[in-house]
Amino acid sequence: MAAMNDPAVEKRRSLPMLGARALVPKRASAGPPPRSVRVSVTDRCDFACTYCRPSRNDGYADGRLMTPAWKTMFEALRRAGVRRVRLTGGEPLVHPEIVAIVAHLSSLGFEDLALTTNASQLARLARPLRDAGLHRVNVSIDTLDPVRFREVTRGGDLDAVLAGIDAAIEAGFSPIKLNTVVLRGVNDDELERILLWAWERRLLPRFLEVMPIAEGAKLVAEHLVTAAEMRRALAAHLLAEEAVTEPGLGPAKYVRARHDPGLRVGFITGTSDTFCETCDRLRVSSTGVLRPCLATDDGVDAAAPARAGDAETIVEHIGLAWSMKPDGTVWKGCTEETAAGVSMRAIGG
Numbered sequence: 183m184a185a186m187n188d189p190a191v192e193k194r195r196s197l198p199m200l201g202a203r204a205l206v207p208k209r210a211s212a213g214p215p216p217r218s219v220r221v222s223v224t225d226r227c228d229f230a231c232t233y234c235r236p237s238r239n240d241g242y243a244d245g246r247l248m249t250p251a252w253k254t255m256f257e258a259l260r261r262a263g264v265r266r267v268r269l270t271g272g273e274p275l276v277h278p279e280i281v282a283i284v285a286h287l288s289s290l291g292f293e294d295l296a297l298t299t300n301a302s303q304l305a306r307l308a309r310p311l312r313d314a315g316l317h318r319v320n321v322s323i324d325t326l327d328p329v330r331f332r333e334v335t336r337g338g339d340l341d342a343v344l345a346g347i348d349a350a351i352e353a354g355f356s357p358i359k360l361n362t363v364v365l366r367g368v369n370d371d372e373l374e375r376i377l378l379w380a381w382e383r384r385l386l387p388r389f390l391e392v393m394p395i396a397e398g399a400k401l402v403a404e405h406l407v408t409a410a411e412m413r414r415a416l417a418a419h420l421l422a423e424e425a426v427t428e429p430g431l432g433p434a435k436y437v438r439a440r441h442d443p444g445l446r447v448g449f450i451t452g453t454s455d456t457f458c459e460t461c462d463r464l465r466v467s468s469t470g471v472l473r474p475c476l477a478t479d480d481g482v483d484a485a486a487p488a489r490a491g492d493a494e495t496i497v498e499h500i501g502l503a504w505s506m507k508p509d510g511t512v513w514k515g516c517t518e519e520t521a522a523g524v525s526m527r528a529i530g531g
Contacts, residue, residue, distance in 0.1 A: 215263035216464040216504050217430070220270050223252065223283060225468040227272040229300050230336040231324070233363055233398045238336055245469045249279045251488040253286050255466060258484075258496035264464070266294040266430070272468065275303035281310045288315025294431075298322065298361070302338065304346025308353040319350050320359040325369045326379060334368065351383065359386045359448070364412060365405040373415050381445045388434050388448035395477060396524050402453060409449035413437070416447065425449060433460070464504060472503035479524060480506055 224246060230238040247255065259267070267287055274280055274297055287295055296318040297311070304321070311319075323343055325331050331340040350358050360380050364370050373389065380387035389412050394402045413420065421443065425435035434448035458475075465473040470485030482503040487495035 216462060216500070217264060218266040218268075218462050219259055219264045219464045219466060220268045221252075221255075221466045222270050222272065222468045223274050223280065224277045225272045226276050227300070228276055228302055229273065229338045231322075231363075232334055232336070233365070233392055233401055234396065235336075236397055243467075243469050245485060247468065247470045247485060247488055249283060250491070251470065251485070252283060254491050254493050255470065255484065255488045255496060256287055256290060258488075258493040258500065259466075260290045260292065261493060262497045262500040265292060267292050267296070269295075269297040271298075273300050273302070275299050275307055281307065281314050284311055284316050285314040294318070296320065299346075300335070300338070301343040301346030301350070305342065305349045308346065308349035308355070312353040312355060316355075318357070318359075319355045320361055321347055321350070322361045322363075323347075323376075324362050324365075325372055326375055327372070330369065334365075347383075347385075351385075357386045359388055361388050361390060361450075363390045363392055364407045365392055365401065366407045367405060370407050370415075373412060374419070377416060377419060377447055381439060381442075384445070386446060386448065388450060390450040391453045393452040406453060408454040409435075409451045410454070412449060420447065430462075458508065461507075464500065472499055474503050474507040477524060478508075482506070 225243045227235070230240075256267070269280075269283070269287075271277075277283065284295065284297070295316055297316055298320040299322070301321045301323070304319070308319075321343070324334050326340070328340040331338055331343075347358065347360075360376070362369070362376055364373065376389075377387050389409070391409055392398050392401050392406055413425075419440055421438045421440050423437060425437045427433065427435050432450075433452070434450045436446045436448045439445035439447070461475075463476075465476065466484075467473060467481070469483075470488050471481040471483050473479075473481035482499045484496045484499040487493075487499070
Protein backbone atom coordinates (compact mmCIF):
# COMPACT_ATOMS: atom_id res chain seq x y z
CA MET A 183 0.00 0.00 0.00
CA ALA A 184 2.92 2.35 0.66
CA ALA A 185 3.82 2.35 -3.01
CA MET A 186 0.41 3.80 -3.82
CA ASN A 187 1.38 6.99 -1.98
CA ASP A 188 4.93 7.19 -3.34
CA PRO A 189 5.22 10.50 -5.25
CA ALA A 190 7.70 8.97 -7.70
CA VAL A 191 5.30 6.15 -8.52
CA GLU A 192 2.38 8.53 -8.90
CA LYS A 193 4.43 10.80 -11.17
CA ARG A 194 5.43 7.86 -13.34
CA ARG A 195 1.77 6.83 -13.67
CA SER A 196 0.84 10.35 -14.77
CA LEU A 197 3.34 10.46 -17.63
CA PRO A 198 1.89 10.15 -21.15
CA MET A 199 3.12 6.66 -22.04
CA LEU A 200 2.10 5.19 -25.38
CA GLY A 201 1.87 1.57 -26.51
CA ALA A 202 1.36 -1.82 -24.92
CA ARG A 203 4.52 -2.75 -23.06
CA ALA A 204 3.29 -6.26 -22.30
CA LEU A 205 4.13 -7.22 -25.88
CA VAL A 206 7.77 -6.14 -25.64
CA PRO A 207 10.38 -7.71 -23.31
CA LYS A 208 11.89 -4.92 -21.23
CA ARG A 209 15.56 -4.81 -20.28
CA ALA A 210 16.39 -5.84 -16.74
CA SER A 211 18.22 -2.51 -16.29
CA ALA A 212 17.85 0.79 -18.09
CA GLY A 213 21.64 1.05 -18.29
CA PRO A 214 23.45 4.31 -19.07
CA PRO A 215 21.47 7.21 -20.57
CA PRO A 216 21.02 7.33 -24.35
CA ARG A 217 24.07 8.70 -26.13
CA SER A 218 22.56 8.84 -29.61
CA VAL A 219 19.24 10.23 -30.86
CA ARG A 220 17.52 10.35 -34.23
CA VAL A 221 15.15 13.27 -34.54
CA SER A 222 12.39 13.41 -37.15
CA VAL A 223 12.08 17.20 -37.50
CA THR A 224 9.23 16.74 -40.01
CA ASP A 225 7.17 13.89 -41.41
CA ARG A 226 6.83 15.77 -44.71
CA CYS A 227 8.74 14.37 -47.67
CA ASP A 228 8.94 15.26 -51.36
CA PHE A 229 9.53 11.60 -52.27
CA ALA A 230 7.29 8.58 -51.66
CA CYS A 231 9.72 5.65 -51.77
CA THR A 232 8.03 2.30 -52.21
CA TYR A 233 9.55 0.76 -49.05
CA CYS A 234 8.62 3.77 -46.90
CA ARG A 235 5.24 5.18 -47.94
CA PRO A 236 2.14 3.52 -49.38
CA SER A 237 1.58 6.46 -51.78
CA ARG A 238 2.08 10.18 -52.21
CA ASN A 239 -1.39 10.71 -50.71
CA ASP A 240 -0.97 8.88 -47.41
CA GLY A 241 -1.48 11.99 -45.27
CA TYR A 242 0.66 13.61 -42.60
CA ALA A 243 0.65 13.73 -38.83
CA ASP A 244 -1.19 16.35 -36.83
CA GLY A 245 0.59 18.19 -34.06
CA ARG A 246 4.12 18.51 -35.45
CA LEU A 247 6.51 20.41 -33.21
CA MET A 248 7.44 23.91 -34.27
CA THR A 249 10.98 25.29 -34.02
CA PRO A 250 10.66 26.84 -30.51
CA ALA A 251 9.49 23.48 -29.16
CA TRP A 252 12.33 21.71 -30.95
CA LYS A 253 14.83 24.02 -29.29
CA THR A 254 13.51 23.01 -25.88
CA MET A 255 13.63 19.35 -26.90
CA PHE A 256 17.25 19.65 -28.02
CA GLU A 257 18.28 21.36 -24.79
CA ALA A 258 16.64 18.56 -22.81
CA LEU A 259 18.40 15.89 -24.86
CA ARG A 260 21.72 17.57 -24.17
CA ARG A 261 21.01 17.72 -20.43
CA ALA A 262 19.97 14.05 -20.46
CA GLY A 263 23.38 12.98 -21.71
CA VAL A 264 22.83 12.66 -25.45
CA ARG A 265 26.04 13.39 -27.36
CA ARG A 266 25.17 12.47 -30.97
CA VAL A 267 22.21 13.81 -32.92
CA ARG A 268 21.02 12.79 -36.37
CA LEU A 269 18.28 14.81 -38.05
CA THR A 270 15.89 12.84 -40.24
CA GLY A 271 12.35 13.14 -41.57
CA GLY A 272 10.37 12.55 -43.66
CA GLU A 273 12.84 14.72 -45.50
CA PRO A 274 14.52 17.17 -43.11
CA LEU A 275 15.54 19.58 -45.86
CA VAL A 276 11.91 20.43 -46.68
CA HIS A 277 11.64 21.97 -43.21
CA PRO A 278 11.65 25.73 -43.84
CA GLU A 279 13.87 26.43 -40.81
CA ILE A 280 16.30 23.51 -41.09
CA VAL A 281 19.40 25.74 -41.23
CA ALA A 282 18.36 27.58 -38.08
CA ILE A 283 17.65 24.25 -36.37
CA VAL A 284 21.13 23.00 -37.24
CA ALA A 285 22.68 26.26 -35.99
CA HIS A 286 20.88 25.91 -32.65
CA LEU A 287 21.97 22.31 -32.26
CA SER A 288 25.53 23.31 -33.07
CA SER A 289 25.46 25.98 -30.36
CA LEU A 290 24.59 23.33 -27.76
CA GLY A 291 27.89 21.53 -28.28
CA PHE A 292 26.87 18.04 -29.38
CA GLU A 293 29.87 15.87 -30.24
CA ASP A 294 28.37 14.71 -33.53
CA LEU A 295 25.69 16.43 -35.57
CA ALA A 296 24.56 14.58 -38.69
CA LEU A 297 21.66 14.58 -41.13
CA THR A 298 20.10 12.00 -43.44
CA THR A 299 18.56 13.36 -46.63
CA ASN A 300 17.29 12.33 -50.04
CA ALA A 301 19.43 15.25 -51.34
CA SER A 302 16.67 16.73 -53.51
CA GLN A 303 17.22 20.10 -51.79
CA LEU A 304 20.89 19.66 -50.94
CA ALA A 305 22.33 21.62 -53.89
CA ARG A 306 21.06 24.89 -52.37
CA LEU A 307 21.47 23.93 -48.72
CA ALA A 308 24.79 22.08 -48.47
CA ARG A 309 26.89 25.19 -47.91
CA PRO A 310 24.44 26.91 -45.49
CA LEU A 311 24.17 23.70 -43.46
CA ARG A 312 27.94 23.33 -43.33
CA ASP A 313 28.32 26.95 -42.24
CA ALA A 314 25.61 26.42 -39.58
CA GLY A 315 27.67 23.64 -37.99
CA LEU A 316 26.46 20.37 -39.52
CA HIS A 317 29.24 17.77 -39.25
CA ARG A 318 28.13 14.94 -41.51
CA VAL A 319 25.55 14.07 -44.14
CA ASN A 320 24.14 10.75 -45.34
CA VAL A 321 22.34 10.60 -48.68
CA SER A 322 19.70 8.02 -49.57
CA ILE A 323 20.08 6.96 -53.21
CA ASP A 324 18.76 3.61 -54.41
CA THR A 325 19.66 3.69 -58.10
CA LEU A 326 21.71 5.61 -60.66
CA ASP A 327 19.15 5.00 -63.41
CA PRO A 328 16.88 8.08 -63.78
CA VAL A 329 13.82 6.12 -64.94
CA ARG A 330 14.19 3.56 -62.19
CA PHE A 331 14.79 6.38 -59.71
CA ARG A 332 11.47 8.01 -60.61
CA GLU A 333 9.73 4.67 -60.14
CA VAL A 334 11.26 3.85 -56.73
CA THR A 335 10.74 7.37 -55.36
CA ARG A 336 7.43 7.92 -57.15
CA GLY A 337 8.52 11.00 -59.04
CA GLY A 338 11.98 11.93 -57.74
CA ASP A 339 14.53 13.72 -59.95
CA LEU A 340 17.88 11.90 -59.97
CA ASP A 341 19.72 14.88 -61.48
CA ALA A 342 18.72 17.04 -58.50
CA VAL A 343 20.02 14.38 -56.11
CA LEU A 344 23.34 14.07 -57.94
CA ALA A 345 23.70 17.86 -57.89
CA GLY A 346 23.08 17.76 -54.16
CA ILE A 347 25.82 15.19 -53.66
CA ASP A 348 28.23 17.32 -55.70
CA ALA A 349 27.32 20.33 -53.53
CA ALA A 350 27.97 18.35 -50.36
CA ILE A 351 31.40 17.34 -51.66
CA GLU A 352 32.17 20.96 -52.57
CA ALA A 353 31.01 22.15 -49.13
CA GLY A 354 33.59 19.88 -47.53
CA PHE A 355 31.42 17.27 -45.84
CA SER A 356 33.42 14.12 -45.09
CA PRO A 357 32.70 11.31 -45.00
CA ILE A 358 29.59 11.45 -47.16
CA LYS A 359 27.76 8.17 -46.76
CA LEU A 360 25.35 6.87 -49.37
CA ASN A 361 22.48 4.62 -48.28
CA THR A 362 21.06 2.19 -50.83
CA VAL A 363 18.15 -0.10 -49.96
CA VAL A 364 18.70 -3.17 -52.12
CA LEU A 365 15.59 -4.78 -53.62
CA ARG A 366 15.74 -8.03 -55.57
CA GLY A 367 14.50 -7.54 -59.11
CA VAL A 368 14.55 -3.75 -58.71
CA ASN A 369 18.10 -2.50 -58.18
CA ASP A 370 20.19 -5.50 -57.12
CA ASP A 371 21.82 -5.46 -60.56
CA GLU A 372 23.35 -2.05 -59.73
CA LEU A 373 25.48 -2.94 -56.72
CA GLU A 374 28.78 -2.82 -58.56
CA ARG A 375 27.85 0.32 -60.49
CA ILE A 376 26.88 2.21 -57.33
CA LEU A 377 29.95 0.95 -55.47
CA LEU A 378 32.41 2.07 -58.14
CA TRP A 379 30.58 5.36 -58.77
CA ALA A 380 30.81 6.18 -55.06
CA TRP A 381 34.44 5.17 -54.76
CA GLU A 382 35.41 7.31 -57.76
CA ARG A 383 34.20 10.30 -55.69
CA ARG A 384 35.75 9.07 -52.41
CA LEU A 385 32.26 8.54 -50.97
CA LEU A 386 31.25 5.75 -48.58
CA PRO A 387 28.51 3.54 -50.06
CA ARG A 388 26.34 1.46 -47.74
CA PHE A 389 23.94 -1.24 -48.85
CA LEU A 390 20.88 -1.96 -46.69
CA GLU A 391 18.62 -4.96 -46.49
CA VAL A 392 14.97 -4.07 -46.88
CA MET A 393 13.43 -4.45 -43.43
CA PRO A 394 9.98 -5.83 -42.58
CA ILE A 395 8.87 -2.53 -41.11
CA ALA A 396 5.96 -0.44 -42.39
CA GLU A 397 5.74 -0.71 -46.20
CA GLY A 398 8.92 -2.77 -46.22
CA ALA A 399 7.01 -5.60 -44.57
CA LYS A 400 5.16 -6.08 -47.86
CA LEU A 401 8.42 -6.38 -49.81
CA VAL A 402 10.67 -8.66 -47.78
CA ALA A 403 9.34 -12.01 -48.97
CA GLU A 404 9.91 -11.23 -52.65
CA HIS A 405 12.64 -8.59 -52.63
CA LEU A 406 15.02 -9.24 -49.72
CA VAL A 407 18.68 -9.45 -50.69
CA THR A 408 20.78 -10.34 -47.65
CA ALA A 409 24.03 -8.58 -46.82
CA ALA A 410 25.83 -11.89 -47.31
CA GLU A 411 24.53 -12.06 -50.89
CA MET A 412 25.54 -8.46 -51.52
CA ARG A 413 29.05 -9.08 -50.27
CA ARG A 414 29.40 -12.15 -52.48
CA ALA A 415 28.31 -10.11 -55.49
CA LEU A 416 31.01 -7.52 -54.72
CA ALA A 417 33.73 -9.94 -53.61
CA ALA A 418 36.07 -9.10 -56.47
CA HIS A 419 36.31 -5.54 -55.17
CA LEU A 420 36.66 -6.28 -51.45
CA LEU A 421 39.34 -7.52 -49.12
CA ALA A 422 38.63 -10.97 -47.64
CA GLU A 423 38.32 -9.64 -44.10
CA GLU A 424 35.76 -9.51 -41.31
CA ALA A 425 33.29 -6.65 -41.61
CA VAL A 426 33.58 -4.28 -38.63
CA THR A 427 31.46 -1.52 -37.13
CA GLU A 428 32.49 2.04 -36.34
CA PRO A 429 32.19 2.24 -32.52
CA GLY A 430 29.30 4.48 -31.53
CA LEU A 431 28.28 5.25 -35.11
CA GLY A 432 25.49 2.84 -35.87
CA PRO A 433 25.04 -0.78 -36.95
CA ALA A 434 26.74 -0.72 -40.37
CA LYS A 435 29.64 -3.13 -40.81
CA TYR A 436 32.42 -2.07 -43.15
CA VAL A 437 34.83 -3.85 -45.47
CA ARG A 438 37.80 -2.23 -47.23
CA ALA A 439 38.36 -2.03 -50.96
CA ARG A 440 40.82 -4.52 -52.44
CA HIS A 441 42.55 -1.93 -54.65
CA ASP A 442 42.60 0.89 -52.08
CA PRO A 443 42.15 0.09 -48.36
CA GLY A 444 41.36 3.76 -47.79
CA LEU A 445 37.99 3.11 -49.41
CA ARG A 446 35.24 1.11 -47.72
CA VAL A 447 31.73 -0.20 -48.23
CA GLY A 448 29.16 -0.75 -45.51
CA PHE A 449 26.42 -3.33 -45.07
CA ILE A 450 23.39 -2.89 -42.80
CA THR A 451 21.46 -6.05 -42.07
CA GLY A 452 18.38 -5.37 -39.94
CA THR A 453 16.55 -8.41 -41.31
CA SER A 454 18.97 -11.32 -41.63
CA ASP A 455 20.96 -10.32 -38.53
CA THR A 456 19.38 -7.87 -36.11
CA PHE A 457 21.51 -5.63 -33.90
CA CYS A 458 19.15 -4.76 -31.03
CA GLU A 459 21.56 -5.87 -28.33
CA THR A 460 23.99 -3.05 -29.13
CA CYS A 461 21.41 -0.36 -29.97
CA ASP A 462 22.03 2.87 -28.07
CA ARG A 463 19.50 5.02 -29.92
CA LEU A 464 16.52 6.99 -28.78
CA ARG A 465 14.17 8.41 -31.39
CA VAL A 466 12.01 11.51 -31.33
CA SER A 467 9.03 11.63 -33.68
CA SER A 468 7.92 14.75 -35.52
CA THR A 469 5.11 15.09 -32.97
CA GLY A 470 7.43 14.99 -29.96
CA VAL A 471 7.10 11.35 -28.89
CA LEU A 472 10.25 9.84 -27.35
CA ARG A 473 10.55 6.36 -28.81
CA PRO A 474 13.00 3.75 -27.51
CA CYS A 475 12.69 1.40 -30.50
CA LEU A 476 12.08 1.72 -34.22
CA ALA A 477 9.99 -1.44 -34.32
CA THR A 478 7.15 -0.47 -31.97
CA ASP A 479 4.84 2.47 -31.42
CA ASP A 480 5.72 2.55 -27.72
CA GLY A 481 7.00 5.80 -26.31
CA VAL A 482 6.51 8.81 -24.05
CA ASP A 483 4.80 11.93 -25.35
CA ALA A 484 6.96 14.98 -24.60
CA ALA A 485 5.17 17.44 -26.87
CA ALA A 486 3.41 19.40 -24.12
CA PRO A 487 6.55 20.23 -22.08
CA ALA A 488 8.43 20.99 -25.31
CA ARG A 489 5.81 23.55 -26.29
CA ALA A 490 5.82 24.95 -22.75
CA GLY A 491 9.60 25.38 -22.77
CA ASP A 492 9.97 22.89 -19.90
CA ALA A 493 13.25 21.11 -20.60
CA GLU A 494 13.50 19.62 -17.12
CA THR A 495 10.28 17.67 -17.49
CA ILE A 496 11.45 16.38 -20.86
CA VAL A 497 14.64 15.11 -19.19
CA GLU A 498 12.44 13.04 -16.86
CA HIS A 499 10.42 11.80 -19.83
CA ILE A 500 13.64 10.76 -21.57
CA GLY A 501 14.57 8.65 -18.55
CA LEU A 502 11.23 6.89 -18.64
CA ALA A 503 11.37 6.32 -22.40
CA TRP A 504 14.85 4.87 -22.06
CA SER A 505 13.67 2.50 -19.34
CA MET A 506 11.23 1.14 -21.94
CA LYS A 507 14.07 0.06 -24.23
CA PRO A 508 13.46 -3.59 -25.25
CA ASP A 509 15.75 -6.35 -24.11
CA GLY A 510 17.90 -6.78 -27.21
CA THR A 511 19.05 -10.25 -26.22
CA VAL A 512 15.58 -11.60 -27.03
CA TRP A 513 13.93 -8.74 -28.95
CA LYS A 514 14.67 -8.84 -32.67
CA GLY A 515 13.68 -5.37 -33.78
CA CYS A 516 12.21 -4.98 -37.22
CA THR A 517 11.62 -8.71 -37.56
CA GLU A 518 9.06 -8.54 -34.72
CA GLU A 519 5.42 -8.50 -35.78
CA THR A 520 4.84 -5.03 -34.27
CA ALA A 521 7.18 -3.50 -36.86
CA ALA A 522 4.80 -3.84 -39.80
CA GLY A 523 2.41 -1.30 -38.27
CA VAL A 524 5.00 1.43 -37.68
CA SER A 525 5.31 4.51 -39.93
CA MET A 526 8.93 4.93 -41.01
CA ARG A 527 8.30 8.45 -42.24
CA ALA A 528 6.85 9.60 -38.93
CA ILE A 529 9.80 8.51 -36.81
CA GLY A 530 12.78 8.97 -39.08
CA GLY A 531 13.97 5.43 -39.73
